[in-house]
Amino acid sequence: MKITLLPAEQAVGKILCHNLDDSSGHKAFAKGHIVQPEEIDRLKAIGYDNVYVVILDEGDIPEDAAATRMAQAVMGSGVEATRAVTGRVNLLAGRHGVVHVNGEALKAINSIDGLTTATLRTHSVIEAGKIAATVKIIPYAVAETSLRRAEEIGRASGGIISVWPLLMLKVALVLTGSDRARQQVTADFEPPLRDRIVTLGSQPLPAVFVPEQSQAIAQAIKDAVASGAGMIIIAGQTSIMDGDDITPQGIRLAGGEIEHYGVPVEPGNLLLLAYLGSVPIMGAPGCARSRHTNVVDLVLPRLLTGERVQRQDLIALGDGGLL
Structure with a gap:
């Protein structure tokens, strides 16, 4: 992935790197937006003849697809994933229980550049439907090789974050x-x-x-x-x-x-x-x-x-x- 400055006409199909505001200072285009052909005139009308865009390298995986795969890699039992939005997937407790985190595997997966997973403290009590962890892809895309490393760590750990059910004793x-x-x-x-x-x-x-x-x-x-x-x-x-x-x-x-x-x-x-x-x-x-x-x-x-x-x-x- 690389960031480059291109004329607006050449930005079609590319990812905007930054938020762009209009003449009144309000956000006109959000970072991460994929430029459409019909938007070129508007870009130029609000003063953006050239824009910084993200160009993916071969083998790069866009942030939402990467976040979805990353979530699957870290999920253990009793956890459900939300839909990816802006490179983020939240992992929700599928039941009332106790969060269990494989700390060493979590450190290993967070050591991969561009990939982050934040969890509740292990052994926290959690209600069903509450957020147990969040996965965030830092750049707009990550290399396939990085995701495969994360998936290998997740498979080896049997799930980095789980919610253990409370028994009725x-x-x-x-x-x-x-x-x-x-x-x-x-x-x-x-x-x-x-x-x-x-x-x-x-x-x-x-x-x-x-x-x-x-x-x-x-x-x-x-x-x-x-x-x-x-x-x-x-x-x-x-x-x-x-x-x-x-x-x-x-x-x-x-x-x-x-x-x-x-x-x-x-x-x-x-x-x-x-x-x-x-x-x-x-x-x-x-x-x-x-x-x-x-x-x-x-x-x-x-x-x-x-x-x-x-x-x-x-x-x-x-x-x-x-x-």
Whole structure:
């Protein structure tokens, strides 16, 4: 692709490089417009005897066709593409879910000159129909070889951006503390946790309150699993203060395994994550009583897609973990 100045008569069929205004300063022709034969007289009438145009080289792909192919290259499951306009295609969430971005593949594709893809942050919650990513071709055309490189990266990655569906799980709420604190603990934790679960499309089971004793917690976990819970959240009068505190002891007594305790996120450092088989168990910190964004909002959506969040995933939250 090259940009050159041509007499208006020779610009027919060529792409205008710049916006052109009329005598009153209003836009008469937009950049990217393909000049038509009947427009030559008007161009000259408003003072454009010569115009800068784009001339494509052999093998160049115009921006809209390139953007359409680029979008197909980066799309994974749960994503839909809009029609290309001025070299841009928006990728929309095809469902309520969680955005998943292959970061290394995204860097590789954005390293190709003239091709750009911008996404929401990976693991963002998104509603169906909202924009998850946008593809933009920077010049008016790009080389076929560049597009093929992008397509190869997209194929190898299996889709650079996807929207993972939120599963409709039953979520058990186990609240702990002294009997005197039962009412306050329930009032503090149950409403905000229930609201989060419902917003993400799952079903909160009625909250169960048990003494802060390892055996009582273990039995509540077993009962929750027996009732069909696909996830368990434990919150209490006091946050978990150690990896061998009462709540983690109860999880182990129930047969669970601690994945990780202590997360580089503020608010929410004292989060614990464990699993009983395939059922995730979240030991929620005290900030879970708040409706403001905290560590629960970073981890809960991922668990409700069925992702088995692991220790290294929680450690990685430190980058951007100051909320």
